[in-house]
Amino acid sequence: MAVEMRKGRYGKFGGQYVPETLMSALIELEKAYGEAKADPTFAKELDYYLRDFVGRENPLYFAERLTEKIGGAKIFLKREDLNHTGAHKINNSLGQALLAMRMGKRKIVAETGAGQHGVATATACALFGLECVVFMGKEDIRRQELNVFRMELLGAKVVSVDKGTGTLKDAVNEALRYWVANVEDTHYILGSALGPHPFPEIVRDFQRVIGVETRRQIVEKEGRLPDAVVACIGGGSNAIGMFHPFVGDEEVALYGVEAAGSGIATGLHAAAIADGKEGVLHGAFMYVLQDDNGFIQEAHSISAGLDYPAVGPEHCHLHDIGRVKYEAVTDAGALEGLQLLSRTEGIIPALESAHAVQFASELAKSMEKEQAIVVCLSGRGDKDMQTVRDALGGEVE
Amino acid sequence: MKTLEKRIRESMAEGRKAFVSYMMAGDGGLATLKEKLLFLQEAGVTAIEIGIPFSDPVADGEAIQQAGARALAEGVTLRNVLGELERCKGEVAVPLVVMTYLNPVLAFGVPQFVEVCQRAGIVGVIIPDLPLEESGPLRDELDGTDIALIPLVSLTSPDERIKRITESAEGFLYAVTVNGITGERNEFGEELHSHLQRVKQMSDVPVLAGFGISTQTQVKEMGNHTDGVIVGSTIVEAFHQNELDRIRKLVQAGVEKFEIVNLH
Numbered sequence: 001m002a003v004e005m006r007k008g009r010y011g012k013f014g015g016q017y018v019p020e021t022l023m024s025a026l027i028e029l030e031k032a033y034g035e036a037k038a039d040p041t042f043a044k045e046l047d048y049y050l051r052d053f054v055g056r057e058n059p060l061y062f063a064e065r066l067t068e069k070i071g072g073a074k075i076f077l078k079r080e081d082l083n084h085t086g087a088h089k090i091n092n093s094l095g096q097a098l099l100a101m102r103m104g105k106r107k108i109v110a111e112t113g114a115g116q117h118g119v120a121t122a123t124a125c126a127l128f129g130l131e132c133v134v135f136m137g138k139e140d141i142r143r144q145e146l147n148v149f150r151m152e153l154l155g156a157k158v159v160s161v162d163k164g165t166g167t168l169k170d171a172v173n174e175a176l177r178y179w180v181a182n183v184e185d186t187h188y189i190l191g192s193a194l195g196p197h198p199f200p201e202i203v204r205d206f207q208r209v210i211g212v213e214t215r216r217q218i219v220e221k222e223g224r225l226p227d228a229v230v231a232c233i234g235g236g237s238n239a240i241g242m243f244h245p246f247v248g249d250e251e252v253a254l255y256g257v258e259a260a261g262s263g264i265a266t267g268l269h270a271a272a273i274a275d276g277k278e279g280v281l282h283g284a285f286m287y288v289l290q291d292d293n294g295f296i297q298e299a300h301s302i303s304a305g306l307d308y309p310a311v312g313p314e315h316c317h318l319h320d321i322g323r324v325k326y327e328a329v330t331d332a333g334a335l336e337g338l339q340l341l342s343r344t345e346g347i348i349p350a351l352e353s354a355h356a357v358q359f360a361s362e363l364a365k366s367m368e369k370e371q372a373i374v375v376c377l378s379g380r381g382d383k384d385m386q387t388v389r390d391a392l393g394g395e396v397e
Numbered sequence: 398m399k400t401l402e403k404r405i406r407e408s409m410a411e412g413r414k415a416f417v418s419y420m421m422a423g424d425g426g427l428a429t430l431k432e433k434l435l436f437l438q439e440a441g442v443t444a445i446e447i448g449i450p451f452s453d454p455v456a457d458g459e460a461i462q463q464a465g466a467r468a469l470a471e472g473v474t475l476r477n478v479l480g481e482l483e484r485c486k487g488e489v490a491v492p493l494v495v496m497t498y499l500n501p502v503l504a505f506g507v508p509q510f511v512e513v514c515q516r517a518g519i520v521g522v523i524i525p526d527l528p529l530e531e532s533g534p535l536r537d538e539l540d541g542t543d544i545a546l547i548p549l550v551s552l553t554s555p556d557e558r559i560k561r562i563t564e565s566a567e568g569f570l571y572a573v574t575v576n577g578i579t580g581e582r583n584e585f586g587e588e589l590h591s592h593l594q595r596v597k598q599m600s601d602v603p604v605l606a607g608f609g610i611s612t613q614t615q616v617k618e619m620g621n622h623t624d625g626v627i628v629g630s631t632i633v634e635a636f637h638q639n640e641l642d643r644i645r646k647l648v649q650a651g652v653e654k655f656e657i658v659n660l661h
């Protein structure tokens with residue numbers, strides 16, 4: 001018999017590859033989200049918190065000195081780094097926390113890699129008085145010690161995961177296991193445009209505010225749409241939020257920047273589109289870093305937030321149809337981009353965002369002076385100071 | 398009717414409940430697989446569920462995760478397990494079911510996987526991260542083979558959904574007894590018995606309960622409400638500790654001729 005009920009597909013990617021215990025929670029979430037989306041009071045409530053709590057809308061800033069230094073297209077920065085908690089992650093955490101409350105769930109579980117999504121979720125939970133458990137890989141806890149402390153200050157319980165590789169993918173596994181066991185009163189706030197349907201859609205919609213604001217702001221400043229838009233890709237949430245409102249504008253080139261770690265050829269990287277194969281991880285069919293036996297491989301990047309062995313399903317589709325170009329920048333490149341932006345603009349970007357900055361700087365060189373590039377500056381660099389200092393040997397040349 | 402269901406029904410007709418033993422392939426080395434299968438067969442299990450280790454086993458609890466990690470360290474893969482099973486084919490008569498996460502199957506290639514399973518005499522497949530909605534492509538490939546696609550139902554599945562799942566079920570229906578992952582449990586929730594009975598009423602194929610069943614008493618208790626049980630973590634642990642007698646006793650408790658124990 002034909003069992004054709006597949007949902008949440010982006011071309012052939014996406015879907016719902018989860019244990020049966022989670023299926024009714026996903027169906028409930030899909031329904032609740034559909035109702036919330038149709039309810040103007042939900043949008044109003046979210047807007048209120050985005051404005052008065054997060055500080056939106058944030059600026060689209062013309063990076064004049066950077067532009068001059070590079071001597072090509074004009075570079076604009078979408079300042080997600082100025083959001084409360086320091087990154088775009090809060091847009092999604094707030095939206096999903098409000099959604100959880102609509103479903104009558106007052107307990108939250110989340111995973112985190114860099115700690116940014118964990119901090120954003122712990123923040124939303126503190127704001128609304130929700131219980132919060134965050135799973136974090138042991139290796140990431142070591143790399144992002146201060147973010148652990150921040151989450152704890154905000155009242156969240158942080159659980160260390162030492163299984164597998166002790167990084168983000170293992171934290172997602174544990175968060176999923178926890179959710180399976182507590183599904184009746186707990187909502188899982190997934191932190192990127194990943195996971196089983198309806199998560200990729202929900203996360204994208206809550207991050208779309210980035211692109212929607214950018215579109216309006218660039219038209220105000222330049223009187224037209226940008227020629228190119230650039231964003232870094234971990235799971236792909238800041239990028240899909242930024243790209244989505246531009247996907248229909250053929251004249252706008254879209255670039256996603258993956259983490260090339262030590263270089264694609266070394267095998268030590270996190271570039272699943274550049275070097276992955278189709279497969280299923282964490283509930284969705286995507287490009288995944290894996291070996292010939294289908295075992296998932298560890299991702300490598302200097303930035304914990306890009307250290308994930310797959311890329312969200314909608315990006316996989318946008319790659320397949322050629323609408324978005326996916327490029328990769330190495331650890332060394334990201335460090336260069338980070339220093340460049342710090343020196344020329346007085347903005348220290350997150351290491352994740354520095355990948356986008358570096359690629360955009362190269363791209364700008366090949367473009368005309370009248371053209372415009374927008375870079376999604378997804379977060380600020382405060383969290384990375386230890387890592388950057390270690391990588392630069394304690395010295396800035 | 399596919400072989401697996403037939404064999405379960407045969408033991409039911411003799412007045413026995415089914416006892417399906419899970420084991421992790423290659424825990425202790427792939428070379429020990431055959432000897433363990435023969436041991437379980439000898440102990441009297443109705444069928445054996447052979448777990449394939451995976452890097453990211455989200456549905457599994459501590460004991461099976463660790464067994465999987467040990468097997469991975471031994472270099473065990475879906476491919477070499479199926480190869481080994483093909484070599485044991487003549488000696489193992491008890492029905493064999495493969496339990497694997499989806500990604501290794503996709504990496505293998507779905508048609509190739511089905512073909513090699515057939516060669517190895519596999520009669521059932523359990524894929525914990527493949528719910529009804531996504532099962533179409535594998536189901537199409539299994540169509541016309543003697544391999545049953547065994548679905549899971551959970552405590553959270555609404556009746557209407559359980560009905561839809563049972564409609565396409567083959568072999569048996571795997572009724573998950575807890576919200577959670579595999580692993581030993583001291584006690585089960587109150588609603589479980591009535592849930593299992595409801596599932597049984599809705600199902601045309603035999604219903605077996607699994608997840609967290611670890612003692613002889615629990616084996617009997619679950620058997621009272623279903624057509625049998627699947628026991629995993631305890632057996633995996635017992636093999637690891639080499640406590641073979643514990644396994645024999647559990648199996649006996651499962652397949653003993655009916656004697657309805659009243660627990661309350």
Ligand SMILES: Cc1ncc(COP(=O)(O)O)c(C=O)c1O
Binds near residue numbers: 114236305352353380
């Ligand atoms: C500042 C920043 N940018 C980007 C990312 C990558 O995530 P995504 O690809 O979902 O935007 C992270 C993840 O932690 C982050 O903290």
